[in-house]
Amino acid sequence: MKEQAEDGECIQNMSPIFPKIGHPIGREKKKDSTFLMDSQLRYEAHQYALFNTGDEQVKKFIEEHKNLMSNATRSNALSRARNHSQEFSNWFEEKVKNVEMPDYLLRLAKGPNWVAKRYTAYWVNGYRFHTKAQDTPCKTQNSGVTLSATTDSFASARDQNPINGEVIYYGVIHDVIEIDYYGCFSVVLFGCDWFYNEVDEYGLTHIYLNRLCSTDDPFVLASQVHQVFYVEDPIEKGVYYLRNKVPIDVYDLVEKNSPNIGETFWREPNDEIGSLSRLNNADIRWSRDDVPINIVHMSSNAQDLKDTTKEILDEEDEIDDTDWDWMEADD
Structure with missing residues (x-):
């Protein structure tokens, strides 16, 4: 894979990390959506990107720094994990020099450009995602997300043996940004509010919109999440039950001969356009010849038709068509 151009610049979209997935939708495609990030937003976005590259070399540096943090201090495990997360980006930038x-x-270690892009709607993983603000005037929900992540869980600040396991998060999107690493690659991130969740005695998961969690780690990769929507509990205020959404089974199809080369079409994956026209008619069997022929005699007598109709109506009268209300409580 060619990683550098002749002038030393990294070729756009040729990086082995963060392949281009999904695309913005709506008016942002037609207008300038760039903005200048502040230092906190840039730090949080870059921090999440660093720990989620999937690159083996970066993983080795992460493990090296984690070991340094463990040996350099006698603080508890939670403090060491927090220091590792907060200090790795600066350490990594100096290390690669x-x-x-x-x-x-090298571009990754340097950090993203201060100029980023912001969207209100994004298509990825078969879902149409909106920010919460974009969702508010709509009758549909497209801002709910869920993320399954492997992380260390601490019982308390004194816990020296955290449990590494799968944790499922539920939240809503409040921001969609695309950060750029100086033309080498870009990363689309969803900024989310995450909520505490519980599972009731019936196995149903619900969240509390007034109880936030993981406030210091709001970002996720757009490619990591799935979509959910929330239904408010009719009795308990502030409690919402979640329902999973099924992704739309479509994919991008670029028409090479189109005058607009960048124009994208969506179609079902099993919809083989024009496939029948490419088949040889000699190879197609339009009827079966391996079953015996049954001849059915149809009576044209009006009385027979009347009798048959009466039998069908008599059978329908025997069906119990009572409209049962299963949700009504017994007296």
């Missing part, structure tokens, strides 16, 4: 690295990792 003395190590021969691919250009895309």
